[in-house]
Amino acid sequence: MDKLKKQKPHIAVGTPGRILELIQLKKLKLKDVLCVTVDEADRMLAEKSSWDAVTEISKRIGRDKQFLFVSATIPETLSEKTATFAPFTVQIEATGQLVNTEQVSHYYVECEARDKIDTVRKLIYAEDIQKGIVFVNQLERLTETTEKFKYRGLKAASLSSDSSKQEREKVLKAFRQGELHILVATDIAARGLDVDDVTHIIQLDAPSEADSYLHRSGRTGRVGKSGRVITLLEKRQAYKVEQLKRDLNITLQKAGLKKGRLEI
Structure with missing residues (x-):
C-alpha cells in the first residue's frame, strides 16, 4: 500500500x-x-x-x-x-489446435488402480525426468503420492490449494531451480503455471473432462520446446481415449513399460 x-x-x-x-x-x-x-x-x-x-x-x-x-x-x-458492465462483446479465437500436437506427444498407459503410483515412479526413471509434473484429482491422493515418491528417493514435492502462498512459492522456486525434479499437483497447478523446460506431464488420475486435459498438457511444450503427456488409464476407462480424441482432436498412442523403457 x-x-x-x-x-x-x-x-x-x-x-x-x-x-x-x-x-x-x-x-x-x-x-x-x-x-x-x-x-x-x-x-x-x-x-x-x-x-x-x-x-x-x-x-x-x-x-x-x-x-x-x-x-x-x-x-x-x-x-x-x-452484460451488465460489458454489453457488447466480440469473441476472438487464436488459430491452430486447442492442444499442442506438434511439439508434444500424447500417450496413455493401461494399468490397475493399485499399481498407478508405482507405474508413475517407473515412468519417471524410464524417461529420466528432470522436470515433470504429476497430476492427481484428489487432495488425499496428493500426499500419498508425494510421500511414496520421496520414500523411493525421488526429489518430489506437492502443490495444492491447501498450500499457503509461502509454501507454494518455496516449492515453485525449488522446482524452477532444479532442486526438485517432480511436482505433484492438483489442477491448481494447471492454470497460470509457467515453468521453463517441463518435459513431461504424467496424469496419474485421468482428467474428468477435456478442459482439464487441455490445461494440464499446456504446461509442457511451451515456446516451441518438445514434451510428452502420459495418461494412466484403467481398463474400464478405455472410453476416455475416444472421448479425448473427439473433444480435443488429438490422437493418444498406447504405450507400455518394458525392461525399464517406455515403448510405443
Missing part, C-alpha cells in the same frame, strides 16, 4: 478480491483506468466469490472502458454474465 501511494502504477495485477479491497480502501484510484483484463476467465466465472469481485470492480470502473476476458476455454454463459 505504501508503494501504491508513492509510485502510481501503470498496471495493477492481483486477485479480484485483493484488487477490490484496495479500491474500497481508496488505495487504487479508478478514474484513470482504461482497461480491465480477466485472465483464466472460465475459472473466475466458476468461483462465485471471485466473479462477484470482478463484477463489482467492473461496475465501479464503468461501461465506457475496455474489458478483456482471456482463457483457453470460454464458457457459453460469459457474454450473459458480463
